[in-house]
Amino acid sequence: MITLLARRGRAVISFDQLQRKARLMQMPAPDPAILARKAEIVARLLQILPADAVIHDATETRAYECDALTAYRCPPLAVVLPRTTEEVAAVLRICHDEGVPVVPRGSGTSLAGGALPTADSVILGVSRMNALLEVDYDNRLVRVQAGRTNLSVTDAVAGDGFFYAPDPSSQLACAIAGNIAMNSGGAHCLKYGVTTNNLLGATVVLMDGTVLELGGPYMDAPGLDLLSVICGSEGQLGVVTEATLRILPAPEGARPVLIAFNSSEVAGACVSDIIRAGILPVAIEFMDRPCIRACEDFAKAGYPDCEALLIVEVEGSPAAIDDQLARIAEIARHHDPIELRESRSEDESRRIWLGRKSAFGAMGQINDYMCLDGTIPVTALPHVLRRIEEMSRDFGLQVANVFHAGDGNMHPLILFDANKPGDLERCEAFGAEILRLCVEVGGCLTGEHGVGVEKRDLMTVQFAPQDLEAQARVKDVFDPRWLLNPAKVFPLSLSQGRRAA
Amino acid sequence: MMQVATVDDLAEVIRSAQGPLRIQGGGTRPVGNPVVGSPLQVGLRGITLYEPGALTLVAQAGTPLAEIDAVLADHAQHLPFEPMDHRALMGTGGEPTLGGMVAANASGPRRLRAGACRDSLIGVQFVDGTGTAIRNGGRVMKNVTGYDLARLMAGSHGTLGVLTEVAFKLLPRPEKVTTLILPGLDAPTAVAAMAAALRTPFEVTGAGWAGGNVMLRIEGFATSVADRAERLAAALARFGRAELAAADPWPALRDVTGFAGREGDVWRLSVAPTDAAQVAGRIEGEVILDWGGGLIWALVPPGTDLRGQLGSIRGHATLVRAAPETRAALGAFHPEPQPVAAIAAGLRARFDPRGILNPGLMA
Numbered sequence: 019m020i021t022l023l024a025r026r027g028r029a030v031i032s033f034d035q036l037q038r039k040a041r042l043m044q045m046p047a048p049d050p051a052i053l054a055r056k057a058e059i060v061a062r063l064l065q066i067l068p069a070d071a072v073i074h075d076a077t078e079t080r081a082y083e084c085d086a087l088t089a090y091r092c093p094p095l096a097v098v099l100p101r102t103t104e105e106v107a108a109v110l111r112i113c114h115d116e117g118v119p120v121v122p123r124g125s126g127t128s129l130a131g132g133a134l135p136t137a138d139s140v141i142l143g144v145s146r147m148n149a150l151l152e153v154d155y156d157n158r159l160v161r162v163q164a165g166r167t168n169l170s171v172t173d174a175v176a177g178d179g180f181f182y183a184p185d186p187s188s189q190l191a192c193a194i195a196g197n198i199a200m201n202s203g204g205a206h207c208l209k210y211g212v213t214t215n216n217l218l219g220a221t222v223v224l225m226d227g228t229v230l231e232l233g234g235p236y237m238d239a240p241g242l243d244l245l246s247v248i249c250g251s252e253g254q255l256g257v258v259t260e261a262t263l264r265i266l267p268a269p270e271g272a273r274p275v276l277i278a279f280n281s282s283e284v285a286g287a288c289v290s291d292i293i294r295a296g297i298l299p300v301a302i303e304f305m306d307r308p309c310i311r312a313c314e315d316f317a318k319a320g321y322p323d324c325e326a327l328l329i330v331e332v333e334g335s336p337a338a339i340d341d342q343l344a345r346i347a348e349i350a351r352h353h354d355p356i357e358l359r360e361s362r363s364e365d366e367s368r369r370i371w372l373g374r375k376s377a378f379g380a381m382g383q384i385n386d387y388m389c390l391d392g393t394i395p396v397t398a399l400p401h402v403l404r405r406i407e408e409m410s411r412d413f414g415l416q417v418a419n420v421f422h423a424g425d426g427n428m429h430p431l432i433l434f435d436a437n438k439p440g441d442l443e444r445c446e447a448f449g450a451e452i453l454r455l456c457v458e459v460g461g462c463l464t465g466e467h468g469v470g471v472e473k474r475d476l477m478t479v480q481f482a483p484q485d486l487e488a489q490a491r492v493k494d495v496f497d498p499r500w501l502l503n504p505a506k507v508f509p510l511s512l513s514q515g516r517r518a519a
Numbered sequence: 520m521m522q523v524a525t526v527d528d529l530a531e532v533i534r535s536a537q538g539p540l541r542i543q544g545g546g547t548r549p550v551g552n553p554v555v556g557s558p559l560q561v562g563l564r565g566i567t568l569y570e571p572g573a574l575t576l577v578a579q580a581g582t583p584l585a586e587i588d589a590v591l592a593d594h595a596q597h598l599p600f601e602p603m604d605h606r607a608l609m610g611t612g613g614e615p616t617l618g619g620m621v622a623a624n625a626s627g628p629r630r631l632r633a634g635a636c637r638d639s640l641i642g643v644q645f646v647d648g649t650g651t652a653i654r655n656g657g658r659v660m661k662n663v664t665g666y667d668l669a670r671l672m673a674g675s676h677g678t679l680g681v682l683t684e685v686a687f688k689l690l691p692r693p694e695k696v697t698t699l700i701l702p703g704l705d706a707p708t709a710v711a712a713m714a715a716a717l718r719t720p721f722e723v724t725g726a727g728w729a730g731g732n733v734m735l736r737i738e739g740f741a742t743s744v745a746d747r748a749e750r751l752a753a754a755l756a757r758f759g760r761a762e763l764a765a766a767d768p769w770p771a772l773r774d775v776t777g778f779a780g781r782e783g784d785v786w787r788l789s790v791a792p793t794d795a796a797q798v799a800g801r802i803e804g805e806v807i808l809d810w811g812g813g814l815i816w817a818l819v820p821p822g823t824d825l826r827g828q829l830g831s832i833r834g835h836a837t838l839v840r841a842a843p844e845t846r847a848a849l850g851a852f853h854p855e856p857q858p859v860a861a862i863a864a865g866l867r868a869r870f871d872p873r874g875i876l877n878p879g880l881m882a
C-alpha cells in the first residue's frame with residue numbers, strides 16, 4: 019500500500035519512525051554462508067568487470083539501500099554496474115554458481131520496494147546501459163539499452179515528430195528496465211495503453227546466464243508470448259538488458275478542458291458518461307477538494323474552490339479537438355458544473371495543467387502522506403469515493419484524491435502526522451482497508467506501481483491460493499532456484515519453501 | 520464430441536482424462552500441427568458483465584463472437600483488434616467463439632494502431648492440465664498485480680489451459696470509416712507508401728496491399744474523418760492520386776478471402792514492415808500485405824517451405840492452411856531458438872504435466 023513520503027521540515031523525526039518501520043518489514047534472514055564469503059564473491063565479480071563497476075565498500079553500498087519506498091532500507095552485499103548484455107550474463111552466472119540472490123535495479127524510483135536489497139544480495143544496476151541502439155521511423159520503433167531513461171526515449175525522437183507513449187510521472191528519472199519490470203503506466207494510458215502494449219521485443223538474461231531474445235521488430239510472437247510475462251514480472255524472471263519499443267507519430271495538437279463540480283459523485287458520473295459517449299480523451303484527471311486547495315495554495319493555478327474537478331484532455335487535428343471538446347462540454351452541462359473552462363491557447367492549457375502537475379509536491383508541503391495505487395472499475399467511482407470518505411471519518415485521517423479517472427487507477431493520498439505516535443500505523447491500516455475495498459468492487463491492489471515488498475502480503479486478498487501457485491510455477495520455470503529478486507511479489511510464506519530449495 | 524458447460528464439469532473431465540484432449544471452441548480455426556485426441560468442446564456461454572461506461576466486457580469463453588459483436592454494436596463499442604474470421608480461408612463451418620479467438624490471438628488490420636487481441640485482454644479464467652481453475656488479471660484496464668498470465672494465454676492455442684472466461688478493454692466503435700486507395704503499386708512502392716502514411720499524425724488504423732492496391736483507413740468522428748483523409752491523400756501525392764474506396768475492403772483483408780477456396784498452401788509471415796517487399800519478392804506465389812507490410816499472407820504451391828525464404832531477415836512464418844501431412848512434416852509454427860523453446864516447454868510441463876492439452880499443436 020504504502021508509499022511513505024515524509025514532509026520536508028519533519029524529516030528527521032519521521033526518519034526515526036521510518037527506521038522503526040524498517041524493522042517491521044519482514045524480509046528473509048540473510049544467508050550467513052553468503053555473508054561469510056563476501057570477499058570471494060567480490061573477487062570473482064572483479065575478474066569479469068572493471069573495478070569501477072563493482073561496489074562493495076559498506077559506505078558506498080548504502081547508496082543502493084532502498085528505492086523510492088524509502089521506509090524500508092538494507093544495504094546489499096555488493097553492487098555491480100555492467101555495461102553490456104555479456105557482462106550481465108557473466109555476473110549472473112557467478113551469482114548463480116555462488117547461490118547469491120540478485121536484485122535487478124533500474125533507476126530506483128519504484129514506489130513498491132521492488133528494488134529493495136537484502137544483506138546477502140547483489141544489486142545488478144543497469145544505469146550504465148543507456149545507449150540508444152537504433153531509431154527506425156519507417157518501422158516506428160526504437161531499440162535501446164534498458165537502463166535508458168523513459169523521457170530520453172521520447173527526447174531522442176521528438177524532433178522528428180514521434181513519441182514513446184507510456185509516460186510515468188517519474189519519467190525524467192525512471193529507466194525503461196524498471197518500466198518493463200513494473201509494466202508502468204502514465205497519464206495517457208486510456209488511449210495508448212501501458213508499457214506492455216508498447217513493447218515489441220526484449221533481450222532478457224536468465225539467472226543462470228542464458229540469454230533470450232524475445233520478440234523483435236515484428237508485431238507478434240512466433241510461439242508462446244513470453245514477452246508478455248516478462249513485462250510486469252518485477253525483476254523476478256530475468257534481467258532485461260535491451261528493449262525494442264513502439265513509437266508513434268505525435269498528434270497535431272492537444273487541449274484540455276477543466277470542469278468543476280459541487281460533488282465528487284457527480285464528477286465520477288460525468289467521467290462515465292464521457293466514455294460511454296464514444297469519446298476517447300488522452301487523459302481524464304480527477305482532483306477532490308483537499309487536493310485542489312493544497313494545489314491552489316502551492317501553485318496558484320486559479321482553480322475554482324469546489325468539491326471535485328476534472329481535467330479532460332483531447333488531441334488530434336484542430337477540427338477534431340474542437341469537435342471533441344464541444345461533445346464533452348455538452349455532456350458536462352447535463353451534470354450542472356459550477357465551472358467549465360475550455361483552453362483556447364497554449365498558455366491557458368499550461369495553467370489548467372499547472373495545479374495537477376504540482377499536486378504531489380503541494381500535498382508534501384502541508385502534510386506527511388501515503389500514496390495508494392489501487393484500480394477500480396470506473397463505474398464504481400462514486401461508491402468508492404463515498405466509502406473512502408466514511409472510512410476517513412472512522413480512522414480520523416484526511417484523504418486527498420488525485421488520479422487518472424479514465425482508467426480507474428486511483429491514487430488516494432492519506433494524510434497523517436509522522437510526529438504523532440500511532441498515526442503511521444493507523445494510516446497503514448486505513449490504506450490496507452482502501453485496497454481491500456478496491457478488490458471488493460472488482461478492481462485490484464495495484465494499477466501501476468507494482469507489488470514489490472509493499473503489497474506482497476495483501477496478495478491473498480486478491481488471489482486464491484491456486485492463482486498464486488500458477489504464478490509461482492512461472493517463476494519455477496524461469497528461475498528454478500528462486501535467486502532473482504526472490505522476496506518480492508509473493509507472500510513470504512508462499513515463497514519460503516521454494517527459496518530454501 | 521464431449522461438451523462441457525460449467526467450469527466444474529470441465530475441471531472434472533480434465534482431471535479424469537485418460538489420454539490427450541483436442542480442445543475446441545467453435546472449431547473454426549484449425550491452426551497448428553494436427554492433434555490426436557478426444558475432442559472436447561467448451562460450451563460455457565453468456566456475457567458475465569458488460570459495463571459500457573467502464574469500457575469493460577467479461578464473457579464465457581464459449582460465447583459466439585457474433586453475439587458479442589451485436590451487443591457491443593448497440594452501445595457503439597467494439598473489440599478494437601478486429602479479430603480475423605478463419606472460416607472462409609480454412610473452409611470451416613461453425614461459430615467463432617471468444618475463447619477460440621483468444622487462444623489464437625486472432626487480430627486484424629487494426630492491430631497496427633489498437634494492438635492485438637492480447638493487448639485488449641485484461642483477464643482470464645482457465646482450467647489447466649491438472650484440472651485446476653485459475654484466475655489471472657481481472658476486469659480493470661490498469662492492473663499490475665502479480666504476473667500477467669492472461670496475455671500468456673493469448674496465442675497459446677489451448678496448450679497451457681482451457682479458457683473458460685475472458686475479459687476485455689473495449690473501445691468506441693468509429694462513427695465513420697473512410698478508405699483511401701492508391702492503385703497500381705508494386706510491393707516495394709506499396710510498402711514505402713504505407714510507411715509514409717503511418718508516419719503522419721492522421722491516425723491511420725489500417726494499411727494493406729492486395730491486387731496492386733494500397734488501402735489506408737481513417738476513422739473516428741465524422742467531423743474529422745474527411746479532413747484527415749484529404750490531408751493524408753495530399754501527403755501521399757507522390758505515390759499517385761488517392762481514390763475513395765467505394766466498398767469496405769477491410770473484412771476481406773482481415774479474413775484473407777482472396778485465398779479462400781483456392782488451390783495451394785497459405786502461410787502467414789510476421790516481419791518488420793520494411794522487410795516485407797524483399798520477402799514478398801522471394802516468394803513464388805501470390806502475396807497480400809497487412810499491418811503496413813508487417814504481416815504477409817502468401818498462397819504457394821502445396822508443400823512449399825517458406826521459412827528458408829526469410830534468410831537473415833528477422834521474423835517468423837506460420838503454415839496456416841495445408842494438408843495435415845504437410846503441417847506435420849514442416850511444423851505449423853516456426854521453430855524457436857533452443858533457450859526460448861526450453862522455457863516454453865518448461866511452462867507446458869508445469870501447466871499441463873501429463874501433456875494432454877492439444878499435445879504437439881505448437882511444437
Ligand SMILES: Cc1cc2nc3c(=O)[nH]c(=O)nc-3n(C[C@H](O)[C@H](O)[C@H](O)COP(=O)(O)OP(=O)(O)OC[C@H]3O[C@@H](n4cnc5c(N)ncnc54)[C@H](O)[C@@H]3O)c2cc1C
Nearest residue numbers: 124125126127128132186187193196197199203253258466
Ligand atoms: C515521483 C514518482 C512518480 C511516479 N509516477 C509513476 C507513474 O505515473 N506511473 C507509474 O507506473 N509509476 C510511477 N512511479 C513508480 C516508478 O517510477 C516506476 O515503477 C518505474 O517504472 C520504476 O523504474 P526504475 O527504473 O526506477 O526501476 P527500479 O525502481 O530500479 O526497479 C523497479 C523494479 O524493476 C526491477 N528491475 C529494474 N531493472 C530491471 C532489469 N534490468 N531487468 C529486470 N527487472 C528490473 C527491479 O528489480 C524492481 O522490481 C513513480 C515514482 C515516483 C518516485
